Amino acid sequence: MGVPAPDEIERDTLTILKRVGRPGLEANRDSELLADLEFDSIQVIELVAELEDHFNVSIPLNELPRIKTVGDMTGALARLMQEARSTG
Amino acid sequence: MNELRTIPRMLEDAARSGLGYRFLNEQGDERACSYAELVELAARLGGALRADGLKRGDRVALVIQDPEGFLTTFLGASLAGLVPVAVCPPSSFGAQEAYLATTEHVLAAAKVSAVLTAEPLEAALRERAAHIGVPRVRRWDELQGPALAAIEPAALTDVAFMQFTSGSTAQPKGVVLTHANLSANTSVICGPSGLSLGPEDFGVSWLPLHHDMGLIGSALASLSAPITTAIMPPVLFLKRPTEWLKAIHRYRATVSFAPSFAYDLCLRRFKPADLEQLDLSCWRIAGCGAEPVRADTLEAFGRAFAPAGFNPHAFMPCYGMAEHTLAVTFAKPGEPLQVDEISSEALVVRRRAAPPRGPHERALRIVNCGSPFPGHEVRIVDEEGLQLPERAIGQILVRGPSVMQGYFEQPEASARTLRDGWLHTGDEGYLSHGDLYVCGRQKDIVIVNGRNFYPEDLEWAVGELPGVRSGNVVAFGVGGLGNGDRERVVVVVESKGKLPADELAVEVRRRIVDSVGLQVDEVVIAPAGTVQRTSSGKVKRSQLKSQFESGALGNHRAPAWISSISSAR
Numbered sequence: 001m002g003v004p005a006p007d008e009i010e011r012d013t014l015t016i017l018k019r020v021g022r023p024g025l026e027a028n029r030d031s032e033l034l035a036d037l038e039f040d041s042i043q044v045i046e047l048v049a050e051l052e053d054h055f056n057v058s059i060p061l062n063e064l065p066r067i068k069t070v071g072d073m074t075g076a077l078a079r080l081m082q083e084a085r086s087t088g
Numbered sequence: 089m090n091e092l093r094t095i096p097r098m099l100e101d102a103a104r105s106g107l108g109y110r111f112l113n114e115q116g117d118e119r120a121c122s123y124a125e126l127v128e129l130a131a132r133l134g135g136a137l138r139a140d141g142l143k144r145g146d147r148v149a150l151v152i153q154d155p156e157g158f159l160t161t162f163l164g165a166s167l168a169g170l171v172p173v174a175v176c177p178p179s180s181f182g183a184q185e186a187y188l189a190t191t192e193h194v195l196a197a198a199k200v201s202a203v204l205t206a207e208p209l210e211a212a213l214r215e216r217a218a219h220i221g222v223p224r225v226r227r228w229d230e231l232q233g234p235a236l237a238a239i240e241p242a243a244l245t246d247v248a249f250m251q252f253t254s255g256s257t258a259q260p261k262g263v264v265l266t267h268a269n270l271s272a273n274t275s276v277i278c279g280p281s282g283l284s285l286g287p288e289d290f291g292v293s294w295l296p297l298h299h300d301m302g303l304i305g306s307a308l309a310s311l312s313a314p315i316t317t318a319i320m321p322p323v324l325f326l327k328r329p330t331e332w333l334k335a336i337h338r339y340r341a342t343v344s345f346a347p348s349f350a351y352d353l354c355l356r357r358f359k360p361a362d363l364e365q366l367d368l369s370c371w372r373i374a375g376c377g378a379e380p381v382r383a384d385t386l387e388a389f390g391r392a393f394a395p396a397g398f399n400p401h402a403f404m405p406c407y408g409m410a411e412h413t414l415a416v417t418f419a420k421p422g423e424p425l426q427v428d429e430i431s432s433e434a435l436v437v438r439r440r441a442a443p444p445r446g447p448h449e450r451a452l453r454i455v456n457c458g459s460p461f462p463g464h465e466v467r468i469v470d471e472e473g474l475q476l477p478e479r480a481i482g483q484i485l486v487r488g489p490s491v492m493q494g495y496f497e498q499p500e501a502s503a504r505t506l507r508d509g510w511l512h513t514g515d516e517g518y519l520s521h522g523d524l525y526v527c528g529r530q531k532d533i534v535i536v537n538g539r540n541f542y543p544e545d546l547e548w549a550v551g552e553l554p555g556v557r558s559g560n561v562v563a564f565g566v567g568g569l570g571n572g573d574r575e576r577v578v579v580v581v582e583s584k585g586k587l588p589a590d591e592l593a594v595e596v597r598r599r600i601v602d603s604v605g606l607q608v609d610e611v612v613i614a615p616a617g618t619v620q621r622t623s624s625g626k627v628k629r630s631q632l633k634s635q636f637e638s639g640a641l642g643n644h645r646a647p648a649w650i651s652s653i654s655s656a657r
Binding site (some may be wrong): 033035038039040041042045046049052055058060061062065066082 | 112115153178183184187208238319323326327328349353357403536538597598601602606607641
């Protein structure tokens with residue numbers, strides 16, 4: 001299975017954010033998950049689980065401290081999917 | 089009570105039982121590790137630590153996420169006569185710098201000789217350790233050396249463990265526990281006045297091992313009993329809460345503990361189809377502690393999971409804290425939840441647990457947390473330290489063999505907390521028929537999703553923002569006790585008046601998220617003079633809190649949720 005294109009990852013991530021996030025807050029690639037989208041520590045993990053299910057990839061906990069924005073998240077997703085494909 | 093044992097002795101005894109841990113990793117894959125195998129792994133790790141130049145009594149910090157790594161390292165250090173210090177690993181988005189700054193404070197306060205961690209954190213921790221002169225940062229999975237020739241003989245009075253869950257970031261406090269403390273507490277947890285564990289019991293835990301309830305209540309109690317316990321990383325539960333329940337089902341587990349928020353998370357995230365796959369009738373003890381026990385949450389969980397065979401009498405509310413090793417009281421296993429409905433007016437004004445005056449008064453629902461263990465005492469005192477009668481509300485004091493030795497190198501804080509052998513918990517409650525009901529905290533800690541936050545940390549984070557009158561900030565928690573609602577976090581700042589209030593509020597939220605990773609529920613922008621101080625310069629936090637709750641804080645309109653929390657507090 002191929003890795004989805006970057007804009008496809010971004011589009012799907014934004015759709016999931018709409019579902020999991022706080023209503024009324026518009027997200028884009030520069031939005032910070034905590035500061036702009038007001039995620040709390042539990043919703044953060046819920047979002048990770050949703051993204052894992054959707055993209056069929058595992059996002060290890062130790063990735064999280066380096067992820068601040070939606071763009072960081074989609075970048076990490078693309079890299080993790082690429083790595084999974086080349087080792088799997 | 090059983091004879092007291094050191095941790096190495098407990099491990100050696102458990103190794104003869106044929107039982108062990110089942111370690112699950114972040115993906116949920118299982119590795120069975122008998123206590124006999126664990127002794128060997130730990131002896132090798134302990135030997136490597138000694139070969140690295142560490143000496144008996146040296147403190148070593150454990151910053152390890154993986155349960156197998158944490159426990160092997162903890163026990164290895166213990167066999168080698170070292171003192172493990174549990175330190176929280178990072179867990180949130182984008183807060184790497186704030187996390188490392190906090191961790192540096194803890195490592196410095198604990199005066200550790202080594203930091204033991206895993207791959208992704210190693211480089212960042214090495215840089216921080218260098219600032220404060222800690223000579224060794226090692227990956228636990230790379231430690232190599234000859235196994236210990238002999239287990240270092242330990243005395244019951246030796247320090248066995250230090251835990252840094254108390255104190256604010258600026259002043260972290262290390263709880264010092266001896267082998268005797270750990271043994272006394274785990275034996276009452278496992279014994280006939282606690283869980284009455286036998287070899288047929290099976291534990292499941294996802295609780296973090298750097299926290300007392302995970303390490304002592306699950307992992308060490310399992311070793312002490314001994315029973316078999318499956319230990320999963322917290323993130324596995326947080327991602328998919330029903331994985332916890334599925335593990336209980338799969339292992340036919342009998343004992344599992346969690347804070348109220350975890351039961352609530354299961355309620356919010358389970359799907360009806362999950363119920364068909366679950367048989368929870370094996371679950372004999374569903375412990376609930378670590379934060380205020382919310383009766384509404386437990387009752388709702390009981391109803392929702394009854395179709396999956398869950399027995400609501402399995403709920404066992406408990407009360408405990410790191411300063412008391414862990415457990416102070418357990419409710420009686422196998423009995424229905426006992427909830428006391430009391431008047432909030434009587435609680436606040438008359439300091440009595442009395443029934444509400446009528447149907448119009450909103451009752452607080454306080455859960456019975458059970459009676460003290462053999463050899464341990466609980467009493468309630470007023471502000472002068474005088475013992476109070478039953479149903480009078482005051483500070484909870486505890487005495488007995490589980491009380492900590494003190495806070496590490498903090499004689500003043502230790503002397504304030506430990507007086508005549510009595511641990512002054514800072515929590516408030518009352519006794520009724522000898523059972524403890526916990527109804528509040530005198531300490532100012534705010535607990536959100538099981539994590540403790542100190543108001544000082546929030547105040548410090550925003551005190552120097554350009555739009556804020558320097559240092560004129562007060563943070564506090566509201567609600568969350570004795571009813572179904574969670575605790576809310578409020579921050580009051582005095583504005584310099586240069587920025588529009590809504591813009592300043594956004595900045596305040598953002599700064600707190602960046603520095604402590606917490607979402608504030610309400611930011612109040614107040615005029616100069618709102619924040620009152622005592623003669624010694626401390627902010628009058630409780631005064632502002634009651635002003636906020638009564639809607640008397642300037643022209644600020646109380647948020648809608650204020651009406652859903654207790655009326656008189």
